[in-house]
Amino acid sequence: MKLATRDLLTVADLTPREFGGLVSRSITMKKRGAGRPLAGRTLAMIFEKPSTRTRASFEAGMHQLGGHAISLSSQETQLSRGESIEDTARTLSRYSDCIMARLYKHEHVERLAAASSVPVINGLTDSFHPCQTLADFMTIRERLGRMDGLKIAWLGDGNNVCSSLIQGAALAGSDVHVACPRSMRPDAGVVREASRSVRVRMTEDPAEAARGAHVVATDTHSSMHNKGVSRLSRLARYRVDARIMAGADPGAIFLHCLPATRGREVSADVIDGPQSAVWDEAENRLHTQKALLEALAGRPRAR
Numbered sequence: 001m002k003l004a005t006r007d008l009l010t011v012a013d014l015t016p017r018e019f020g021g022l023v024s025r026s027i028t029m030k031k032r033g034a035g036r037p038l039a040g041r042t043l044a045m046i047f048e049k050p051s052t053r054t055r056a057s058f059e060a061g062m063h064q065l066g067g068h069a070i071s072l073s074s075q076e077t078q079l080s081r082g083e084s085i086e087d088t089a090r091t092l093s094r095y096s097d098c099i100m101a102r103l104y105k106h107e108h109v110e111r112l113a114a115a116s117s118v119p120v121i122n123g124l125t126d127s128f129h130p131c132q133t134l135a136d137f138m139t140i141r142e143r144l145g146r147m148d149g150l151k152i153a154w155l156g157d158g159n160n161v162c163s164s165l166i167q168g169a170a171l172a173g174s175d176v177h178v179a180c181p182r183s184m185r186p187d188a189g190v191v192r193e194a195s196r197s198v199r200v201r202m203t204e205d206p207a208e209a210a211r212g213a214h215v216v217a218t219d220t221h222s223s224m225h226n227k228g229v230s231r232l233s234r235l236a237r238y239r240v241d242a243r244i245m246a247g248a249d250p251g252a253i254f255l256h257c258l259p260a261t262r263g264r265e266v267s268a269d270v271i272d273g274p275q276s277a278v279w280d281e282a283e284n285r286l287h288t289q290k291a292l293l294e295a296l297a298g299r300p301r302a303r
């Protein structure tokens, strides 16, 4: 499918139609395969932070589409010795058809995209995780049959995954209820923008956010850019457990982008229980990124 945007830096780069179209294409690819539309194409991947799912699913996805992926830890590139993001982008653009980057600062992926002559995909920054949101909504559509008119509850840190989920919900037409400490609310600009099309509610009461929800989602309480014992103690009451799930809709699903710490942000009986969709969610990273790569890395070459 065609996307108006050249890059995917946030979910808000997509229109509601494109967002739904990518999810539909991902479901079709999962059922029927996709052929080899990226034969001869290369994806360059840069990782400043660790990754299991993002790295493996992008690499497997490129291979399955007939292409190839190069994975670069920032520590093993000249970025670690001070080469600029812009010069790195210009260089990788000469070897590849698309760049995926997992960086700390969101501003850095914006600079990478500005200097690149090939599409750039945000594989997670401190502010956003758009690829995760695509997989989350594919999972929601598979499990619940729709992506709109739902109540989605987020319990815990209003972090990068939460911000992207809110942006996705706005495109899909579902409401989001976030339960978190006041100091950990999601980005105010993201909430303001999403509130133009759906309801986005903030509360400090996890049971209130989850009440009647069709989707209950959370993330690790110890993120890659935000650690600390005091955070953990303030987030402890936002754990998703059987009591929280009992207050949600009877058909509710549980989502977690992983990695998870059982007993901290989620109890083992929930993440390993019948309402958990986390393994489909992890698998769907592969299918949604293949749809995204087909759309972005499969474009006619400019050079």
Ligand code: CP
Binding pocket: 050, 051, 052, 053, 054, 055, 124, 132, 257, 258, 259
């Ligand atoms: N959810 C996610 O991005 O997983 P990784 O950090 O393992 O890539």
